Amino acid sequence: MIIPDIIATQNPFISMEFFPPRSADHLTTFSAVVSCLCQQKPDFFTVTFGAGGSTKVGTYQTVKQLLTDTDVPTVAHLAGAGLGPEDLCQILDQYQDLGVKNIFVVRGDAAKDGSFAFHPQGFPYASDLIAFIRERYDFTIGCAGYPEGHVSAPSYERDIEYLQQKVESGGDYILTQYFHDNEFFFRFVEQCRSCGITVPIIPGIMPVYSLELTQRLSVMCGASIPKELQRGLRDADADTAQQFGIAFALKQCKELLQYGVAGLHFYTMNRSTAISAIMAALRQDGLIL
Numbered sequence: 001m002i003i004p005d006i007i008a009t010q011n012p013f014i015s016m017e018f019f020p021p022r023s024a025d026h027l028t029t030f031s032a033v034v035s036c037l038c039q040q041k042p043d044f045f046t047v048t049f050g051a052g053g054s055t056k057v058g059t060y061q062t063v064k065q066l067l068t069d070t071d072v073p074t075v076a077h078l079a080g081a082g083l084g085p086e087d088l089c090q091i092l093d094q095y096q097d098l099g100v101k102n103i104f105v106v107r108g109d110a111a112k113d114g115s116f117a118f119h120p121q122g123f124p125y126a127s128d129l130i131a132f133i134r135e136r137y138d139f140t141i142g143c144a145g146y147p148e149g150h151v152s153a154p155s156y157e158r159d160i161e162y163l164q165q166k167v168e169s170g171g172d173y174i175l176t177q178y179f180h181d182n183e184f185f186f187r188f189v190e191q192c193r194s195c196g197i198t199v200p201i202i203p204g205i206m207p208v209y210s211l212e213l214t215q216r217l218s219v220m221c222g223a224s225i226p227k228e229l230q231r232g233l234r235d236a237d238a239d240t241a242q243q244f245g246i247a248f249a250l251k252q253c254k255e256l257l258q259y260g261v262a263g264l265h266f267y268t269m270n271r272s273t274a275i276s277a278i279m280a281a282l283r284q285d286g287l288i289l
Contacts, residue, residue, distance in 0.1 A: 001073045002140045003102045004172050006043050007200045012288055013043040013263035018270055020058030036272040038070050040279045046104055049077035064098060075142060076100050079108025080123035092137055104142040105130050127165040134170030143171035145201060147179045147188035151222040160191050173199050175265050178206035181226050182255050203256050206267040207274035208245035246277045253278060257287045
């Protein structure tokens, strides 16, 4: 099933993002996490793609595993940085042969260890990569939005312009970077609509697990940490932090659903406990099926 149809018919829908397991031990744990989260009846999964294609084989294998072991439609991420047209066509052909119908496109970033160089015939922007795929393949294409602006964008306004270019190049829907303050998402949607972006905009939710992890991810992703969240996590042990994170994300989800979002996209971090608890609470309140 293609993602635009899911968005249009499952109201609200639930999607979940995974990253490829990095070892045999992680693979065993990953299988258990997927099995647990499948009980929550998600509408689709997504699988991330490493910098410069550093986990492209792992992404393919993970997508294949999810398609084989579950009946949940799965979206394959594709990052263009470090890859040329031939590399991309090879990857896309493999996904097409596997029966994948949905691709999520990001520009991608350079690997921190310098393990690849940008391809001379590569794609400097996600909009270029989206246009390349749209001209050659029949995948539905998702693209990324940043409610607080991308960390490398020259300005918030310019970042919205870049997003508009992604949609005009063929993006069918937008999944956002996670955020901890819904006001950023509400402002983001308003700005997008005022610029003529009409495709569905789906909020990304990341339950928090510790202040240290949240701070580290904040630097990488540009998601600010509200004072309420900082206070709740400060000096908290692991169990207390997780319970606070569940309550905080649950509050976010309820407000977003009341706002009228078409669905919720969870960044799982390959964990199941927090998201299972959040979904159980939402279901108990009659906010999701």
